[in-house]
Each structure stands twice: as C-alpha cells, then as structure tokens.
Amino acid sequence: MSLPSATVRELADHVLRAQLDAAPIPMLTNSHGALSVDDGYAVQNALRQRYLDAGHRLFGWKAGLTSRAKMRQMGVDQPSVGFITDRMSVPQGTAVRVADHVHPRVECEIAFVLARDLPTDGCTTDDVLSATAFVVPAIEIIDSRFENFRFDLPSVIADNSSSARFVLGGNGRRLDSISSRTTLGVALVKNGEVMATGASAAVLGDPAASVALVANLVGALGCRIEAGMTVLSGGITAAFAVQPGDVVSARFQELGVVDVRFT
Ligand code: OOG
Numbered sequence: 325m326s327l328p329s330a331t332v333r334e335l336a337d338h339v340l341r342a343q344l345d346a347a348p349i350p351m352l353t354n355s356h357g358a359l360s361v362d363d364g365y366a367v368q369n370a371l372r373q374r375y376l377d378a379g380h381r382l383f384g385w386k387a388g389l390t391s392r393a394k395m396r397q398m399g400v401d402q403p404s405v406g407f408i409t410d411r412m413s414v415p416q417g418t419a420v421r422v423a424d425h426v427h428p429r430v431e432c433e434i435a436f437v438l439a440r441d442l443p444t445d446g447c448t449t450d451d452v453l454s455a456t457a458f459v460v461p462a463i464e465i466i467d468s469r470f471e472n473f474r475f476d477l478p479s480v481i482a483d484n485s486s487s488a489r490f491v492l493g494g495n496g497r498r499l500d501s502i503s504s505r506t507t508l509g510v511a512l513v514k515n516g517e518v519m520a521t522g523a524s525a526a527v528l529g530d531p532a533a534s535v536a537l538v539a540n541l542v543g544a545l546g547c548r549i550e551a552g553m554t555v556l557s558g559g560i561t562a563a564f565a566v567q568p569g570d571v572v573s574a575r576f577q578e579l580g581v582v583d584v585r586f587t
C-alpha cells in the first residue's frame with residue numbers, strides 16, 4: 325500500500341526544511357518503516373514541485389549510485405534518480421559555502437547536454453547517443469540530509485538522491501569526437517592530492533547507458549528529459565568529504581578539468 329498523499333506532503337516538507345536549513349534529520353524509514361521506493365519517488369515528486377513553486381527552473385536530472393564504487397560506499401545496490409535545478413548550478417570559479425550544507429561531498433561525473441528529447445520508456449544507449457549535443461566534465465556536490473550520511477534506497481530517493489550543487493566545466497565535446505567514451509580516465513584531486521582515479525566504464529559500463537536508465541526512471545515519474553536539459557550520469561569513483569579551504573578538481577582525459585573551491 326502506498327503512502328497517503330498527506331503523509332507524502334508532510335515528508336516532502338520535512339526533507340525540504342532539512343535541505344534549506346542544512347540541518348540533519350533521521351532517515352525516513354526510522355519513522356516510516358514501510359516506506360517503499362515508489363513512496364520515496366512520491367516524496368521526491370512533491371519536493372520537486374516545492375522547488376518549482378519557489379521559482380527554481382528544472383535544469384535536468386541526475387543518476388545516483390550507478391557505479392560499484394558508489395554502491396559499495398553507500399551500501400545501496402540499485403541506482404536512483406534525482407532532479408537538478410538552475411539554482412543548484414555553481415559557475416566555475418565561484419566558491420561553495422560548506423555551512424550551507426550538512427556534510428557535503430564531491431564526485432566526478434560526465435554531464436550530458438541533450439539536443440533532443442529522450443524517450444520516456446524503452447530509452448536505449450543509442451537513443452542517448454543520437455540525442456546528445458555534447459558532454460562536459462562535472463563535479464557534483466552531494467549532501468545527504470540524513471544523520472551521518474547514512475540512508476537506505478527509499479530514504480535517499482525522498483532526499484532527491486542527495487542532490488545539492490553541481491559545477492559544469494570547460495568546453496563541451498561532441499561524443500563522436502571522443503575516442504574513448506567508455507574508457508575515459510579521470511582523477512579526482514583535492515588540495516593537490518589524487519584522492520581517486522577511475523574510468524567512465526565504472527558507470528554501468530557506459531555513462532550513456534546511465535542516461536538511458538535515468539530517462540526511463542524519469543518517464544516512470546511522469547516526466548521527460550527534454551532538449552536543452554543536462555543529465556549527470558553518476559559518480560565514477562567514491563565521493564569525498566570537503567571542508568572550508570578545500571580546492572577540488574576533476575581531471576578528465578579528453579574532456580579537460582573542472583574545479584571548485586570551498587569556503
Ligand atoms: C546518493 C547520490 C549518489 C552518485 O553520483 O552516485 C550520486 C549518495 O551517495 O548520497 O549522486
């Protein structure tokens with residue numbers, strides 16, 4: 325049985341307040357033990373509506389937990405999706421305030437910018453390849469609103485898959501100009517030290533397959549990935565905590581560098 329709509333609205337408000345106040349809350353399944361993945365998405369839908377009502381513009385979508393490294397780190401074995409809005413976007417060179425978040429972490433990702441709408445059902449990797457205008461290197465700044473950054477799948481979905489901010493880097497590259505879409509190397513560097521290295525195949529074998537998965541999951545929510553939207557295909561390596569003063573860069577083979585600093 326799914327959650328009553330009053331409970332969905334109440335949980336969306338609860339998560340929204342935690343996001344806006346950067347104040348941690350217990351994971352939702354502590355109080356709502358039977359919360360299902362579908363319930364989590366119902367809460368996320370209500371949360372998205374709250375942001376749109378507050379004047380945010382839907383910028384795109386993101387994949388969560390699409391690499392082994394991320395699944396292992398978080399103890400969750402299935403991907404999720406979340407939405408991203410224009411006000412979550414951080415221009416390169418702008419500092420991110422750690423105090424605006426509960427316990428932020430950084431991830432390196434490949435972002436896809438769409439030239440055409442994606443199918444909402446049965447979307448394939450080939451559909452993504454033909455609909456993509458270009459890809460850019462990205463750093464996602466995630467932040468779980470749950471205490472100790474611990475959650476289960478329904479809870480993290482209700483918390484918009486830990487979305488907080490994202491930084492898009494450098495020059496876009498057309499996919500057909502990249503010689504190694506599935507074996508694109510990346511180093512995640514913090515304060516000059518390499519924290520992790522990985523390759524794009526870590527994300528479901530091919531980050532374009534991740535975007536197809538997002539399109540289908542978003543379709544099941546009654547939405548569509550549209551032309552002009554950006555999709556974050558998922559963290560390639562584990563995520564790393566940041567503190568004020570940290571400078572982080574994601575150095576991608578072929579795509580170049582994207583960086584962000586924290587105050
Ligand atoms: C969930 C969000 C994961 C990714 O790229 O895997 C995510 C989390 O780890 O908090 O954004």
Ligand code: MG
Nearest residue numbers: 431464558559
């Ligand atoms: Mg991510």
